Amino acid sequence: MIRISNILAIFTIALILVGCASLPTHRPKYSDNVPPLESGMSRLKITSGKLSWARLRSVEQVGPVFINDRQVWSSVIDEYIIVDLLPGVYELSWTPTEPYKIYTEKRKVTLEAGEIRHFACDMAQKGAGMYFGLIGTLASEYLYKSYLEERPMDNPNSTFVAYKVFNQAQNVPKSSVKTIEQNDQTSTLKSETPSIDNNSVYARLEKLKKMYESQLITKEEYEIKRKELVNDF
Numbered sequence: 766m767i768r769i770s771n772i773l774a775i776f777t778i779a780l781i782l783v784g785c786a787s788l789p790t791h792r793p794k795y796s797d798n799v800p801p802l803e804s805g806m807s808r809l810k811i812t813s814g815k816l817s818w819a820r821l822r823s824v825e826q827v828g829p830v831f832i833n834d835r836q837v838w839s840s841v842i843d844e845y846i847i848v849d850l851l852p853g854v855y856e857l858s859w860t861p862t863e864p865y866k867i868y869t870e871k872r873k874v875t876l877e878a879g880e881i882r883h884f885a886c887d888m889a890q891k892g893a894g895m896y897f898g899l900i901g902t903l904a905s906e907y908l909y910k911s912y913l914e915e916r917p918m919d920n921p922n923s924t925f926v927a928y929k930v931f932n933q934a935q936n937v938p939k940s941s942v943k944t945i946e947q948n949d950q951t952s953t954l955k956s957e958t959p960s961i962d963n964n965s966v967y968a969r970l971e972k973l974k975k976m977y978e979s980q981l982i983t984k985e986e987y988e989i990k991r992k993e994l995v996n997d998f
Contacts, residue, residue, distance in 0.1 A: 788823055789841045789862065792926040799847065800928055807852050807876035811838065812845035812918045814885035816909070820919055821888060828862035830886060830913075832931055840886045843920050846927040852878045855931075857913045859886045866905060870912035884913040970994055 802808050813820070813827050821827050822842040830838045830846075833856050838846045840859060858871040868891050876882070891910040970991065977987040 789827060789839070791841060791924075792844060795925050795927055799925060800849075802849065802879070802881065805851070805878050806849045807878060808881040809848045809850065809857075809876075810845055810881065810883045810918070811840070811848065811913070812883075812885055812920075812923055813840040813842045814887035814914060815919065816888040817890075821886070824862040825865060826861055826888065827886065828860055828864070830857075830859040832857060834858075835931075837929055837931060838927055841926075843923045844926045845918060845923045846929065847925065848929050848931050850876060850931045852876050852880075857884065858911075859913060860911050864911075866908040868907040868910040870910050872913050882915060883917050884915055885918065887912055887914040 809832075811830055813822070815821060816826065820842060821840075827840040827842065829836045830840055832848065832850075837848055839862065854873060854875050856871050856873055858869050860869045861867055867888075874882070888909050888911050891907045892905050973982075973987060973990055973994065976982050977984065982990075
């Protein structure tokens with residue numbers, strides 16, 4: 766005899782697999798040609814995944830993808846993105862757009878230069894709350910986990926919709942970069958501009974005037990030198 770708790774568990778899985786909300790909009794193809802991997806870089810290909818045997822498709826099942834906690838994409842069934850990165854250690858994660866009792870698992874990945882690796886945004890059951898009826902389901906903090914699994918795409922004919930180069934320097938806000946550049950330029954201008962002693966300029970102008978009045982220099986020489994001093998001022 767089938768227990769009520771088992772029926773509820775099956776019903777819960779069905780809700781997740783079928784999806785109660787709308788489907789995300791499909792995006793146009795980025796290009797017919799995949800950009801070549803530059804020397805010294807590594808590459809990730811990321812696509813939507815599965816829960817058990819069923820492919821994920823609704824907004825409860827697909828959503829933002831993160832590298833080092835920075836969103837690089839939002840997964841959609843039958844689409845994939847290419848991300849090029851410098852070699853190193855990165856933390857990959859994703860979560861549904863409208864999550865319900867979902868635990869987001871972060872995965873550390875070490876990338877080598879020239880590597881091309883494929884990851885799918887999968888989900889799996891977490892805990893046994895759904896097997897203890899409605900109360901167990903409601904009482905559980907998590908029912909599923911979202912994670913990136915390294916494996917080929919479920920649909921080899923998925924559409925290539927986005928290409929990105931992940932740059933750690935982008936973590937610095939543009940406003941901060943602009944401020945730093947402005948400060949650097951200001952300090953450079955200050956260091957390159959000779960300091961002018963206003964009192965010295967006045968004194969030299971007075972001296973020049975007395976030399977002209979004493980007929981030690983011509984009017985033309987006086988005007989030329991006076992303009993030079995005023996420009997310096």
